[in-house]
Amino acid sequence: MKKLFCIVLSVFMFFLFSHTGEANEGLDELNHISDMAWQLSKQNRFEETAQLLTYFDQKFEELAFFQEEFTTDQLKTIYSTKEKAYEKVLDETIPTEERVKAVTQFRLVVDALSSEHQPLWGTMEEPIMTTFSNLKENIESGDYDSFEEEWGHFRFLYSMIYPSLTIDANEQHIKRVETHISAIESNLYENMTEHTKFEQLVAIEEALEDLFHQAEQDDADPSLLWVMISTGSIIFLALSYAGWRKYRGEVSKLPSKQNSKHY
Known part of the structure; x- marks a missing residue:
């Protein structure tokens, strides 16, 4: 038996x-x-x-x-x-x-499904958190044009990693980030005091830090060289988009400047 x-x-x-x-x-x-x-x-x-x-x-x-x-x-x-x-x-x-x-x-989605170590979406921490430093500076200085441009940059970066977050990240952390994003993008945000606006940014920043901290807690990937190459590529894409938006903004201003010379 x-x-x-x-x-x-x-x-x-x-x-x-x-x-x-x-x-x-x-x-x-x-x-x-x-x-x-x-x-x-x-x-x-x-x-x-x-x-x-x-x-x-x-x-x-x-x-x-x-x-x-x-x-x-x-x-x-x-x-x-x-x-x-x-x-x-x-x-x-x-x-x-x-x-x-x-x-x-x-x-990033396929990687999130397969990665047993640090997921690729975690490499976006530096450009995203740098964007938040700029956003806080914009609020403190009252530069709302730069704030809108920087916020668009953040939304571009966040939307890039969002699908992979739904697979790999803590659901409560994602909900916290989404709740604060909705608050900033609502009409009520314009009527908030400068102090309250700043607090909302800090709240999103802390929620994002919790998300990325989860990725950092995983063991290091033994294929370090491949991760470094992938990380550099994703960050390069993020920086390229930021440069493209800045260039597009400057080009959009040119006609008005040129027209003003004729008066």
Whole structure:
């Protein structure tokens, strides 16, 4: 009887670890495909990016057993970010930064599902927290034009990591951030005192710090070089967008300056 029990147990453990191994291999392959698509998008090779996104779909369907590892909400996030990325990369009417951003969102989602160490979305801490330092300075100096521009920059960065947050971050931390964002973007914010406006910014800042602290608590990824390269790429995208917005703002002012010379 004991011998039979041992045999059954051995067979069960074999299939259990086989299934786990196949799932890990499948996830690694999907992670690699999403990274290749992301790298190509940063080179503005959007047709090839779209082809890889289609290939991702095919591989994901082939790994039907792998999908059982995730919740319905997680699967919806994968599909929605992938579809959004596919539509954006083929849309030549939108800015390049927006097209790359959509692929970056998808890349961060797949990484959040597969990463057992520090997730890539955690690398956005520095540019996002720097933005908040600028926002607080804008409020203190009363420079509301700069505040609006900086707030737009923050929303761009936050929207980039938001889908991956819903998969990987604490739900209560996300709700705290969202609640304070809604308060700032409501009409009531304009009527608040300077002190209250500043407190709202501090509240979001603290909620974001809690989010990023969660990412920092994970063990360090042994593939440090790959993380450094990915981190630099994401931050470069964030800085490129900031520069593009500044340039667009300056260009939009040129006609009025030129026209004023004729009077």
